[in-house]
Amino acid sequence: MEVEVVAKRLAELGHTTRLQVFRHLVKGGKQGVPVGEIQAALGVPGSTLSHHITRLVSVGLVQQRREGRTLYCVPQYDVLDSLLDFMKEECRVNGDYAPEP
Amino acid sequence: MEVEVVAKRLAELGHTTRLQVFRHLVKGGKQGVPVGEIQAALGVPGSTLSHHITRLVSVGLVQQRREGRTLYCVPQYDVLDSLLDFMKEECRVNGDYAPEP
DNA sequence: TATTCATTTCCACTTCAATGGAATTAGTGG
DNA sequence: CCACTAATTCCATTGAAGTGGAAATGAATA
16 A cells, blocks of 8 residues: 555544544444434534545445435445555564664 | 654655655654655755654654754654554554454 | 754635535335 | 435535745754
8 A cells, every 4th residue: 555545544534523523433234324423423414424424435434325315324344454564564563673772 | 652643753754855765764763864864765855854853853763963063853753653543443554453344 | 152953933815624404215005 | 205314415614734935943064
């Protein structure tokens, strides 16, 4: 994964509302959570929420599936996974891996 | 760790230049890397770089240690660690942990 | 103490994110 | 077809991020 993509994804998660949305989705599971339910849970105005979800979708962290008139938001576990993997590998956590002084 | 703090840290890492700075620091190891060296490595103007570093410091991802007239930037491995842990735990990666449809 | 070096602060500018009310589209049922 | 619901797009506004040249600071050295 290129640095730009990683940065974009981190940036999208780097916003309180969007991070809460994503957490809510993850808790909701693979079948997804309707936009309206997120709205009710977080108490964010519809248009604002829609913008945030659009951004999460734009970087691949969320996908949407329509069922009748409700739109389900589905968290992309694998994308978050690879994002965290990148951070673990590229930024070699835990000092043990880093050269000693 | 509260959501706001996590979001802030993610946001700071969510910028190409800052992410590159951090990666560079991590590779540099615990003793830290001088600002000037980062500047040379990434080819970013001094003032711009200084702004970015200030932000990384402001969220605790980097600390600075002065030695004579050179400022060493030291990546805070434990902070990144706890950040990634939060994402792993709170956002229960890998679908296995999420309720089935 | 004047000079050079490393880095920051100052300042100005431009762009973009965030926000949310109002209008609009899309889907369903009477 | 009309009313209703779910969600988005439109639009305007506000504030903040990003950028970098020029001046200032802090520290070593001659």
